[in-house]
Amino acid sequence: MTQSSTPLLIVEDDLALQKQIKWSLDRFESVTASDRESALLQVRRHQPAVVTMDLGLPPDPDSVSEGMKLLEQMLAIDPALKVIVLTGQNDQANALRAVASGAYDFLAKPFDPAVLNFAVDRALRLAELQAENRRLQTLQSSDAMAGLITRDAEMLRIARMTERVASSNATVLLLGESGTGKEVLSQGVHTASKRTGRFVAINCAAIPENLLESELFGYEKGAFTGANKTTPGKIETAHTGTLMLDEIGDLPHSLQAKLLRFLQQRTIERLGGRSEIPVDVRVVCATHQDLKALIAEGRFREDLYYRLAEIVINIPPLRARAGDAVLLAHSFLRRFAQEQRRDSMSFAPDALRAIEQYPWPGNVRELVNAIKRASIMAEGNRLGFDDLGLPAPEDTGAGNERSDLDLRAVRDAAERQAITQALARSNGNIVKASEILGVSRPTLYDLMRRLAIK
Numbered sequence: 001m002t003q004s005s006t007p008l009l010i011v012e013d014d015l016a017l018q019k020q021i022k023w024s025l026d027r028f029e030s031v032t033a034s035d036r037e038s039a040l041l042q043v044r045r046h047q048p049a050v051v052t053m054d055l056g057l058p059p060d061p062d063s064v065s066e067g068m069k070l071l072e073q074m075l076a077i078d079p080a081l082k083v084i085v086l087t088g089q090n091d092q093a094n095a096l097r098a099v100a101s102g103a104y105d106f107l108a109k110p111f112d113p114a115v116l117n118f119a120v121d122r123a124l125r126l127a128e129l130q131a132e133n134r135r136l137q138t139l140q141s142s143d144a145m146a147g148l149i150t151r152d153a154e155m156l157r158i159a160r161m162t163e164r165v166a167s168s169n170a171t172v173l174l175l176g177e178s179g180t181g182k183e184v185l186s187q188g189v190h191t192a193s194k195r196t197g198r199f200v201a202i203n204c205a206a207i208p209e210n211l212l213e214s215e216l217f218g219y220e221k222g223a224f225t226g227a228n229k230t231t232p233g234k235i236e237t238a239h240t241g242t243l244m245l246d247e248i249g250d251l252p253h254s255l256q257a258k259l260l261r262f263l264q265q266r267t268i269e270r271l272g273g274r275s276e277i278p279v280d281v282r283v284v285c286a287t288h289q290d291l292k293a294l295i296a297e298g299r300f301r302e303d304l305y306y307r308l309a310e311i312v313i314n315i316p317p318l319r320a321r322a323g324d325a326v327l328l329a330h331s332f333l334r335r336f337a338q339e340q341r342r343d344s345m346s347f348a349p350d351a352l353r354a355i356e357q358y359p360w361p362g363n364v365r366e367l368v369n370a371i372k373r374a375s376i377m378a379e380g381n382r383l384g385f386d387d388l389g390l391p392a393p394e395d396t397g398a399g400n401e402r403s404d405l406d407l408r409a410v411r412d413a414a415e416r417q418a419i420t421q422a423l424a425r426s427n428g429n430i431v432k433a434s435e436i437l438g439v440s441r442p443t444l445y446d447l448m449r450r451l452a453i454k
Helices: 015-024 036-046 065-077 092-099 112-141 153-166 182-192 209-217 251-265 291-296 300-308 324-339 347-356 362-377 405-426 430-437 441-450
Strands: 008-011 030-033 048-055 083-088 105-108 172-175 199-205 244-248 282-287 311-314
Touching: 008 015, 008 036, 015 030, 015 112, 030 036, 036 048, 036 065, 048 065, 048 112, 065 083, 065 092, 083 092, 083 112, 092 105, 105 112, 105 199, 153 182, 153 244, 153 311, 172 182, 182 199, 182 244, 209 251, 251 300, 282 441, 324 347, 324 362, 405 441, 430 441
Parallel strands: 008 030, 008 048, 048 083, 083 105, 172 282, 172 311, 199 244, 244 282
Antiparallel strands: none
């Protein structure tokens, strides 16, 4: 048997010939069909990669209409299906018509078993290669956000949005507090795009103003003292790739006009140069500042803002991402424990509660630092809240799990609040309150009794 994970489908209404084809292809796992309906059923049930079929099928085996209809329907179900048409010696015109309609190949009857085996084997190999290529493309798309670890609904929406905009050339502006993962998302935009160049990042706040221009735009030899050779800038280095301008809100006003000109014309001039250099680059910007407030203060150009803000993505802080702090903490601990060769490290319940309750003003960056420090400095392999340098959590000693995660308590609290509000709206009228809540009056009485609501 072949190693293919899906069977070959043989469509032939002549049962003797069907048996002969199946015998000729005995090294392949196969299923059979003798008419259009049974063939479609087998395609849906077994999802074959390759089909051999006769165009002359009942109820009119002397015509190719049923076979051509089957070919069209099978390809509608699976456009990647490889269909090998078996035709009579004098029926080449219909075979070519079938190929034009999407069939992979055709062979004339009576067929040579060795040639049929070769055709099927080649079709299977091609189908496997194409399936692998589709799988890798899917992985590339999903891997674009591989650095983003989250279960928060808003962050998942942002990840999907990032993947959607990645294939365009639109300039993306990422807004969010420091440490929320803006560079991870920038890398995701680049990875999910079709750009072949490099991902180049520059922090506009970390480089002195007098050096930032040469860092961005490059310089010619002799442009200034110490310019001993012509040096391309970050923008030029990112040609055919992605340029991330981190902390764009700190870009000096003197450079904002030059950056705007580049974004409009997609050409640069190096310091000391006289020629314009065309650059094909995707620009992603990030800042924790309120750019509109900076515009109002005259510190940021409004026209530059609208050039940068073609797509704006607001990244929520870690404290607003339900469950993400603990999820990230587990991931970081696994990574750092492996680096420190302390694979058995884990969190004590009080550490998990402390991670959940702490507001993380430094966001993911602060969390990373806390976990890394604890993985190095902790004496034991079970980390407590004190190992992380966090305040003692509430409810310590009250059990291993937080009471606010008890489903019965959560449900009772929600029901108590809903009933109280319904009674308030109905001014204590039980009939009206039950109508508001969508329950019967006896059910409402039972709930009020159980929840001690008078």
